[in-house]
Amino acid sequence: xxxxxxxxxxxxxxxxxxxxxxxxxxxxxxxxxxxxxxxxxxxxxxxxxxxxxxxxxxxxxxxxxxxxxxxxxxxxxxxxxxxxxxxxxxxxxxxxxxxxxxxx
Amino acid sequence: xxxxxxxxxxxxxxxxxxxxxxxxxxxxxxxxxxxxxxxxxxxxxxxxxxxxxxxxxxxxxxxxxxxxxxxxxxxxxxxxxxxxxxxxxxxxxxxxxxxxxxxxxxxxxxxxxxxxxxxxxxxxxxxxxxxxxxxxxxxxxxxxxxxxxxxx
Numbered sequence: 001x002x003x004x005x006x007x008x009x010x011x012x013x014x015x016x017x018x019x020x021x022x023x024x025x026x027x028x029x030x031x032x033x034x035x036x037x038x039x040x041x042x043x044x045x046x047x048x049x050x051x052x053x054x055x056x057x058x059x060x061x062x063x064x065x066x067x068x069x070x071x072x073x074x075x076x077x078x079x080x081x082x083x084x085x086x087x088x089x090x091x092x093x094x095x096x097x098x099x100x101x102x103x104x
Numbered sequence: 105x106x107x108x109x110x111x112x113x114x115x116x117x118x119x120x121x122x123x124x125x126x127x128x129x130x131x132x133x134x135x136x137x138x139x140x141x142x143x144x145x146x147x148x149x150x151x152x153x154x155x156x157x158x159x160x161x162x163x164x165x166x167x168x169x170x171x172x173x174x175x176x177x178x179x180x181x182x183x184x185x186x187x188x189x190x191x192x193x194x195x196x197x198x199x200x201x202x203x204x205x206x207x208x209x210x211x212x213x214x215x216x217x218x219x220x221x222x223x224x225x226x227x228x229x230x231x232x233x234x235x236x237x238x239x240x241x242x243x244x245x246x247x248x249x250x251x252x253x254x255x256x
Contacts, residue, residue, distance in 0.1 A: 023187040024187055024188075024190075024191050024222070025222075042198060043191075043194055043195035043198045043199070043226070044169075044195050044196075044198050044199040050170070051169050051170060051195070051199075052195075053169070053188075053191045053192055053195045054191050054194070054195065055190070055191060055194055055222050055225065055226045056194075056198070056226055056227065074188050074191050074192070075142075075188065076112055076113045076142045076145070076165065076186070076188050076189065076192065077113040077114075077115070077142065077144070077188070078188070079186070079187055079188050080187065080188060080191065
């Protein structure tokens with residue numbers, strides 16, 4: 001069964017919220033600041049079983065020492081949050097394939 | 105022809121009557137219209153039509169986001185009155201790659217400018233119409249009526 005972020009956030013406490021109820025731009029800035037490696041994806045690209053919502057280019061960050069990923073997570077009434085959670089190498093490689101290379 | 109109407113967070117009073125208005129207008133233009141909303145926004149619209157006179161076709165926003173593909177709709181209309189709504193609108197537009205209209209509104213002029221900039225900076229081809237409004241739907245209705253003429 002494939003990984004689903006929504007289910008994971010409901011059923012696990014092994015994640016960290018770095019910003020909540022924020023604007024997308026602020027969350028993008030936090031991801032760029034906290035991660036030691038970044039890829040930029042398009043809105044609607046699927047990461048960890050969900051389509052990522054945002055304004056392009058959307059940064060997805062990695063902390064390779066901790067084995068975690070940082071991503072924006074948007075809800076209509078709660079704005080955007082930055083979620084950090086564990087990720088395996090197979091998922092990292094899937095995300096790398098989405099990289100647009102566009103940082104602007 | 106199929107149209108998708110995106111609702112944002114339901115905390116702005118003018119969104120609900122405008123959702124019914126936009127649904128009716130687009131239906132009369134010949135579109136098969138679907139409204140995508142979160143559960144709270146959806147309930148507000150549904151209860152506004154107790155006899156189901158408008159036959160409002162309501163679907164879950166996030167489930168729809170997971171299901172749609174390019175070309176599924178011919179027109180996208182989005183209510184943009186929060187940062188998250190701008191993000192949702194841009195995301196749906198990028199997936200669907202169809203004609204699109206953003207109805208940007210807020211009681212705060214700075215927010216309006218911010219949301220318009222977010223959509224424009226995304227490289228969107230959407231028609232954007234913006235107005236100061238919160239409780240009173242009339243300014244949004246006037247802007248929508250004018251903007252939708254480009255899609256007739």
